[in-house]
Amino acid sequence: MKNKKIYVTAILTLFNFVFLGTEYLFDNMMMNLVDSDGVVLVQNYILGASVLGFVLFPFINRYLKGYLEYVAGIVASIIAAVSVAVISGHSSYEIMIIIGCIFFVLLGITGSAAIYYSSVILRGSSQISSYVGIAYAAGVFLQFINNNIIKKEIAQKAVIIVFAVSLIWLIIYRKKFAEEKDNVDKYDSADGYLIKNKMLTGMLLVIMVALMSCIFVSLDNAVTLVHAQGSVDIGQLPRILLALSGLCAGFLFDIHNGRYMSMIMYCITLISTLCIVIINFGGIFIAGLVIFYISAGFFAVFFTASFMSLSYKMKNPEFWAGLGRAVNNLCAVITSAVSVKLLTSGSNMVITVVSVILFVLISIVIFIYLNQYYPQKQVESDEQTDEIQEEIISPEKKFELFCECYSLTEREKEVLNALLSSDKDVQDIAESLFISRAALYRHISSINQKTNTNKRVGLIQYYYAWNPIENG
Template sequence: MKTRGLRTPASINAILLLSIFTFVFLGVEYLYVNMMSRMVGEDQTVIAQNYALGISVLGFILYPVLNRAVHERFKALLTFSTVLVSIICIFLIQQHISYAITLTAGLILFFLMGLFGSSAHYLAVCTIHGERTLARLVGFAYAGGILLQYINNNLINIEIAEAVILSVFLAVLSVLFIRTRHVFRVELMGEEKTLSKALEKTNGPIQKKITTGLLLVFLVALMACVFSTLDNAITLGHAAGAMDIGQWPRILLALSGLAAGFLFDMRNRKYMTLMMYCVMVFSVLCVIILRWGGPFLTGVVIAYIASGFFVVFFTTSFLEFAACMRIPDLWAGMGRAVNNLVAALITNSSVTLLLSGRNLTLVIFMLVLFVAVSILMFAYTTRSHTALAPPEAPATGYTPKEKFSSFASLFSLTDREQDVLQYLLVSDSSVQDIAQQMAISRPVLYRHISSLNEKTGTKSRIGLLQFYYEWIPEKEDAALEKSPDFRA
């Protein structure tokens, strides 16, 4: 891994992608809840909110399919079309003509927001994968999105103006999507088609990664049960007029996201899961405060601090994990998708439990979740260190230098191509940064990478690296020895 800092084009681009999406998503959700609360009761408001969150999961899951089905030349047109439909839905929600129209517009809008969210996370993975300060970047992006929402909620008091601002930022996000695909086209080129020969023949490491990914999914799902219940409790208070959750407590959410980013990055995120485990204590305390007659404001403060850590945790975890998988555009936004799905699935039971007044039952439920999270977190931490570790060189008697020489000889790499491959193997920088380090132009570097892909039968930079790490010189040399030698 290599620290590129927060001022490089790739880092700034990723922060803008994630922060603008966060602002638009939360802003749309806030507008949707407000409009719903004017037409129906607080319990129906929570249910409508979580149905919309649930439908967004379909967008997250279907994005990889659309990303592969739509040709590159038509993706810009598709992006602008979905933005236009989204803007129409935003204004339909703002008008809140009827419950049915508002609900339908909300479902369509949040489905499209799922597509946007998955795209934003995937593009971030492709531009900053392997970044040592990944959690810090996520923290800055999340804090930026929250602060934008805070400013919007406090300065804009007219719903039509709020809808206009959300529409403008959504249009900016679409332009950023297109620009990212153009500037970082080598990282994105053929990514969805990358299935290297070595990975096709070696299922062991992939199976371990999939198992680790499923553990992470279930871990985030159980943690999301806790935070979704807390969010429903706060939303009930918001709908009842106890407090406007768009005001100053959201500053704590931004600050907690920043703090989480810096703390999680300590020792290369070695203690990230342990820190998140400790934060779960705040969640239990929040339930006790909210449901046993404590001050609502105190409960909101605790919930927002813990929620900031949770969002940075699952976003960072899946961004880091996606770069190791065959379908990165599926895994990149999985954290947000799982969080939204859990919110939709436990809506009825959570709202019923919160409104029933059975505080002891609620506390017991939270404690059971806490124990389950503890078990899964231990299992995930144990497996992630081995599953996500860089692949070791096979025990073939070859040193890394000998393996590289054998690889270069077998695939007839030129001296310049060998230099490029060396940089790709040791650097996680963007193509633009590598070009600067090698003192060559970016188009020239593009041509060398394309030549390497062509000679090795891979489709992208990640595919090339996966192929190299899984390539075993002994097997390749043995295959050559069996072939007839016509030079004799």
């Protein structure tokens, strides 16, 4: 278990470092080609490209198997090395945008993979936010070291390339960790809460993160504009605040199994709204910068951990796990032009009104979102006898109800039971059931069709996420 946690921390840290480091490098190189407004806009182009990568990952994860993974790993490694080299050369505006977008599509794919496989390993854990916060802080801190301690630019670029390639191959190496099932919780998650309507809750979380992203994108653009003008280098010491805020957010969000996570983020959003007003009404920029980095760290941990936790309750966890960053980056693209126009127009009152409206909408969505959750103890206190309650939480009873719900045959029951109780490979399981490997695959495929799941891992995840109370 310790090795698996180290693996999770490693791949999330590498992703955060490579993503933030390359974004920072791209901005700095673009400053040689365009003005401050142009830097903000092209930054959001590459963020938009990363969204495509996040969306592509579920399909790639489904079809890219066997030796194709290794071929893809080699190709991805070459793309990473060439992209960083080209970006560092800042030869032309068009080439920079094309290469930047290609590389960030790749980062979107690897980032979604890193988040999803981390969620697979951590399912059932009550410390998801802590791991996300530690990895985020470590990634930002590594970026600070790379930009400030390492003096030679060529060495800085080499570090990004090495870490990007390491991330790619660690993801390919995931099977040793991500397919183990000994940490699976028998409820939807370890938070002790159930959901009234899963899809509605997912959409509310998407809307909430999207609205919050509008606030934080505006903050990011305000800071980027000042940075691009050359008056403040945001890669220097103040950036340590970003690492510390992410670290603190992780531990604070996990208090009482995440019970106060949304409310803490709500308070941070309020502070961020005030920060926009401070910056645009001529307040001390460094004060706004401090608030920005504190808020940004909390928000990054919030949208990552929230969607990781939600993914356990959904039928397509590989899609939902990384959706938080995809939504955030997509909103950066959509709101970028409007945000920059407002920030450079000098219309402080309009900016204030828009910020307040966004905050009110966030308040409404959070209220509805939180009402979708109810304590598991509430179910147990309903009009049920102790005997029925025992049956609900009994693994044997759950298995029986699951098989009955999806009309599994006797042989399919045997296959499912073997998959749930064994860590052996397919060949060993087939031999233990006295059937051929091909026959085992047919039974698994049949169960997949009945349960609307994909592959062995998807079936196992769905089984442990399946709740007799909600599906009875």
